[in-house]
Amino acid sequence: MKNRLRGQAHKITGPRAAILEILRKHPHPLTNREIFSALPKDDCDLATIYRSMHLLEKMGMVKRFDFGDGAARFELVGEGDDGHHHHLVCTRCSAVVEIGECFPVEIEQRIATANGFKAVTHKLEFFGICPECQQTPRQK
Ligand SMILES: [Zn+2]
Ligand SMILES: [Zn+2]
Ligand SMILES: [Zn+2]
Numbered sequence: 001m002k003n004r005l006r007g008q009a010h011k012i013t014g015p016r017a018a019i020l021e022i023l024r025k026h027p028h029p030l031t032n033r034e035i036f037s038a039l040p041k042d043d044c045d046l047a048t049i050y051r052s053m054h055l056l057e058k059m060g061m062v063k064r065f066d067f068g069d070g071a072a073r074f075e076l077v078g079e080g081d082d083g084h085h086h087h088l089v090c091t092r093c094s095a096v097v098e099i100g101e102c103f104p105v106e107i108e109q110r111i112a113t114a115n116g117f118k119a120v121t122h123k124l125e126f127f128g129i130c131p132e133c134q135q136t137p138r139q140k
Contacts, residue, residue, distance in 0.1 A: 015044040016052045020061065020076065028096040029065045029073030029087070067125055084121075090130035099126065 012020065022038045023030065030038070032049050039049075053074050056062040062074045063083035077083035088097040103122065112120040 015039075015048050016056060018043060019049065019052055019056070023062060023074065023076040027098065029067075029075040031071045031073050033071070035074070065125070066123070068127075086124050086126060088126040088128060090133055091127050092129055092133040095130045095132070097130075 018039055019035055022035055026038075032046065032053060035053075036046050036049050044052075053062065053064075053072070057064055057074070061077055063077050065073045065075060065087065067073060067087070067089055075083065084102070086099040086102065088099050089095070103124075108120045108122065112118060
């Protein structure tokens with residue numbers, strides 16, 4: 001990862017480098033607003049972050065995730081990794097657990113064959129109530 005960042009350092013400067021640094025420190029996907037509030041004040045505006053995330057996604061350096069609440073979330077993609085994984089999200093406190101497990105590849109192959117599709121992939125996130133929220137009675 002370090003080498004990759006260094007290798008592309010001539011291209012990635014300013015706000016984009018700062019954004020990658022924030023994502024590197026953060027183990028779960030962040031929204032544009034979360035990235036914005038993690039950046040030093042006056043470093044860049046929200047519109048710059050939107051543009052930067054679009055570009056970084058096109059470069060394959062970040063991956064976009066959707067937790068179904070209308071806010072795109074971004075996570076750094078590791079070197080030699082396609083970034084494919086899933087999340088378990090608490091519907092009360094929005095805690096996120098990284099899930100390494102995935103469907104057996106046979107399921108995708110079966111779906112592809114049954115429908116005459118090629119190159120079938122999937123996006124999937126899990127939702128539930130985390131252990132901590134199970135302990136505390138629901139508020140508001
Ligand atoms: Zn993740
Ligand atoms: Zn929770
Ligand atoms: Zn999967």
